[in-house]
Structures are given as structure tokens and as C-alpha cells.
Amino acid sequence: MLVLATPTPTPSPTPTGGLVDPDKVVNEMTVACTGDPICSAFTDLLPRAGWAPLVATTITIAVIVIIALLIRNVVHRLINRVITRAAASPLTGRWRKTAAVTDGIDALMHERRKQRAETIGSVLRHVGTIVIFGTAVLTVLEKLTIPIAPLLTSVGIVGVALGFGAQELVKDFIAGMFMLLEDQYGVGDVVDVGAAIGTVEAVTLRVTRLRDADGRVWYVRNGTITRVGNESQGWSRAYLDVPVAYDTDLAAVRTLLARVADELWDDGDYREKVIVDKPDVFGVEQMSDSSLVFRISVKTLPAQQAAVARELRLRVKSALDEAGIALAA
Template structure:
């Protein structure tokens, strides 16, 4: 009785089907490794600093130039986040193509699978609109460098110091120590108090019978002394300005002083100036209306 398959037929089948499947799998693994290596090199350069060489004039160079903006910690985090995203996209694309090619080699119908995948993708897209919105918002926030780790931001419902920036969620810690997890898709506007420079505004309310010229003179003198103080030489970046009477309150006139500072130091400068001004006001007999302060007592 003749066997339906000869040794040559079996060998031909092994080389034709399993061999092709193995070749596709090996090629997919190699392409995945190659793409990950390329992405790691790009993001590694972005985390360290400027883009050099041929890439500087390409779209990849523009992408890297955007990533390297900001502090080293911010560059590192943005590079790692975008690198993780790009590696995931590359892996998903390579393995999806390899899977479809393997099905074709095995002789399975691909058209129904692609049609079903398209329908499932549409259904998943409708069901996961919020998740997709969060991810897209996170990508643009990282690319545009709207904020980074260590920045003090106000995102509406929550404000505080940024502790982590992810593709889906941003983690903030407020002044009370409470940790807030904010979905990126729900952030409609961001107030960043830590980029480039900041301004310390000191609003002092003095009684209406106070000598405003004397008040402004004291504010100007103490602001300049703070500006020339070696402790704040690298913090206050421009000569202070006394803007004068800014508004009229129920209890007195509000006089405003402005000092341009390095990011994240505006509160420190404002506290130091308040202490100096209060001491000088006491010496000069300038009265600050006591009823501008909130009442004490009450429940905790």
C-alpha cells in the first residue's frame, strides 16, 4: 500500500508551511528588536541633550529637539514616556502584520478576520472613547511640555506639585499632602507656576489715613534691600517695582509691589518681603487694619 505522502512531500511541506511560519516569526522578532533599539537610541539622546548628526534636520530630529526642552529630569521622564509609547506601537504593528501573514501561510481566510477586526475596532473605539481621549491628551501634554515633574500647576479641580506624568493620569500632591489623580482627558486648562519665571506679588492694605508716600518708600526700600541681599541674588531676577495703589478695600488702600523671580521661588520671596515690611511698618507707626484678617476660633 502506497503512503499518501512521501518523505520528499513531507520535507516540502515542512519547508513550505512551518518553515515560512518560523521565518516570519524570526523576522518579526528581529524587526521588533531593531525598532526598539532604534527608539531607545533616539530617546536616550533626547534625555541627554541636543540632537547631533544627520537626524538634526529630519522629522525625528524635530521630535527629539522638542523632547530635550526643560530640565534634565523633565527631559528624562518625557523621553522615557514617549519611548515606552513608541515601543508599544512598534511591537503591536509588527506582531499584527506577522500574525496576518502567518494566517495566510496556513491557508486560513484572512478577509473575514480583517472584517471582524474592523467591526470590533469600531465597537471598541465607541466603548473606550474616554480612555482614548485620556491617552491622546497625555501624548500632546508631554510633547508640548505643558508641565513636568516638580512643576506647581493648577488644573481646575486640583492644584499642587506634579509628582508623575503618565499617558492616562497625572498625579499631583497639594499643599496639605493630599495626592490627586487627574485624568488627562479631563484637564481643560493648565496654569503652570513653574515655567521660565514667576512673579511675587505683595498686596499690603494700609489704613486710609496712612501716608501713602511713606508706605511706597518703605516698600521700595525693603524690596531693593531684598533684591541686593546675597541670599536672594540668584532668585530675584529683576529690580523690584512698586506699582502703587492697586485697589480700594473696605478697610483701606491696597498697595502692590511686584518682584520677578526664578520659578518656584515667588512664595519664598513674598514671605521674606512681608516680614521685612511688617517690621518697618511697626517702626514707622503705619497701621494695617486688623479686621482684614479672618476671625480666629471655630471648629477644627
């Protein structure tokens, strides 16, 4: 006997969770708008219709974006005002011995302070923009009923992973921030950072660009700089050692060197533009088996000590020749 099998019904496909249900999203936005006082206020201004909550949510998002832009502009204006005031603050002059302040040192210090203030202001403006717009984006996502808790968790995990992978980069940025805040060096300074010695051409939060005496350009990461020797900060000092024989009249030599130092100080081309304080003529600085060494010290503008030392050598040599005093070997 032949038995026919009854066909079994084919199961209908069930909806997968990967697709977004538009009706569900609209309902969630409507419920969220009802619980939001701002969105509800916009809903009350619109006609009683099903699309009113959606339009009110859109208006609320637009208001959030506009408020974020306004706050960003206000923060940038405040930062610019503070930076401008910091760049224009008067000098204290505490590092100078004399009360007189030369125009050259004032202009140099003002330019240096201005560069540092502008760099710090740029960093603050970028940080403010990221914080304000980041908060606005999270608020907009919440208005769109997109859960931000998983997003924040994912961002935190990614941030930790990037932190482990970019430790050197983070170290460079932190070191660059402290370097700028502490004003360790700036563009135009002659510095020794261990890895290289040269003139600073550019300073960023990540690297410092130097050019050495041979013209070679060095890129030094800020995180690798453990010590800085700055030859151009505040002021420099020029030294000149004058060796004379033991049988020379020491009082005459000291009087002659003092006269040369006074003439250099009275020279308007140097006193107003290069030299900061009156030169000092010390006594016998060193003694050897063949000579006594006198020393002249001159405080100059940053990085001008070499030019002053060259001029001082010429004047001392001419004065010694006129007085018939020979230099010791």
C-alpha cells in the same frame, strides 16, 4: 402471502467541514511555498523530498520572527536616541527678561523635559512593538495558509464594538497623548484642573493623580479635563502689597521698598536658587478711602513664590519699623 421487505443500505457518514484534513493542509502549504520565492529558495537547498516544503516553510517563519525582532530592536534604538537628544536639548531662555540663567531653573526645566520625553518614548516604543509584531503574526498566518481576510474582518468588527463601548477610555488616551505632547503639566506641578487643585504626583495616558493641600489624593481622567491652570510652569510670581496712610512720605516709602528689593536680589541664597529676575517696585497700585497701596513683584522659580513672599514680608516690616513708617489699616 408473506412478503419480506428488503433491507435498505445504511448511508455512510460524510465528513464534516469542522475537522481539519492534515493532508489538505500539507498540500496547501506546499503550493504556497512553491509560489513564495523565499520559501522556494530554502526548498532548493534541501533534498528532493516530500517534507522539504514543510521544513522550508518552518525556516521561513523563523526568519520572519527573527527579522521582526531585529526591526523592533532597531526602532527602539532610534526612538531612544531621539528621546535622549530631545531631553538634552539646550534651553532657549526666551521667557526670561535678563540674560543670566540660574542653575535652579535650568535643572528644573531639564528634569521636566526629561520626564516628558521618557513618557512619550515609552508610548512610541509600545506602539512600534504592536505594529511590528502584528504584521509578523499576519505574515506567519499567511505562510501557514490560514486565511487572514476573515480574521481581519472579525478584528475590525470587534474593534468597532469595543470603540463604541470604550469611547471614554479612547477619549482619555487621546487627551493624555496631547497633554504629554503639549507639556501642559508634569510631575511636581501645582495645577487646577477644575475637578481638583493640588500637586501632580503621577501622569499616565488615562489618569492624572493629584494631592491637594489636605493630603487628599484625586484621580482625574484626562478626558474630563477641559482646562488646566498651571502654577509651576516656567516661572512664578510673588506679589506683596504694602498699604500706607495718605499723610506718609510716598517718595521715602518707594525708596525704602526699592532698597529692600535690591537687598533681596543681592542675597546669594535667593538670587542663585530662588529668584529669577530683579524685583520690581511699582508705584501706587491701589487707592482706598484710608490707604495707598504700593506693590513689589518678584519673579521666582516655579512653586517658590510663597517662600519668597514670606521672606519679603519680614524684610519690609523690619525696614518700615526702622524708618518709623506705620502700615495703614
